[in-house]
Amino acid sequence: MSKSELNLTPVAACAADPVVRDPLTPTEAVELAAVFKALADPVRLRLFSLVASRAGGEACVCDISDGVEVSQPTISHHLKVLREAGLLTSERRASWVYYRVVPEAFARVSSALITESVHA
């Protein structure tokens, strides 16, 4: 799923969102469910969290392997799933691949679920 397909909401729009948004359309629900599916695996969620918690929201794959008890190919597979879901971007620099959180993707997930009761 590409960024444009996700119709990403600017981060700054968060505070200005209407307190009650319209229900998701079937198409929006399919797109968003795919993002949640990418986050629905504990190892994948930890890897995402490890990237997100680094200063600048960026981490080298060499930094995030420590402390995760799965093989390097499995880590690479999970990072690829997160990238394909639009949650991370990656960039190769010299020998290492660096992963970065896509803040707009998170804003889209948040704004899709923000309700009056959350704001109240």
Place this chain on the structure above:
Amino acid sequence: MSKSELNLTPVAACAADPVVRDPLTPTEAVELAAVFKALADPVRLRLFSLVASRAGGEACVCDISDGVEVSQPTISHHLKVLREAGLLTSERRASWVYYRVVPEAFARVSSALITESVHA
């Protein structure tokens, strides 16, 4: 998963969260992945959205059946999954069951993923 097991974060804490949070622990990741799994189905996500978009974050099951092209037993199953994930509560009043969004559950999901890049 119960509310206490989720160690829910108060909604008001959102704005005061540190800009970079610690990575999720393995236990937190397992708990949170279960919440994302509940939201990772398009029909379930639409049902959640239909409840969340109602004024007061509450809806009668009779209100949210319209426009969702699945059978009533399937709707009931999906609502049960959302309830078991701590995202909805339910209450029977006369002949109908009413579902309500649990705002703390959403705040927990949001705060677990908030990063410096999102706030920047």
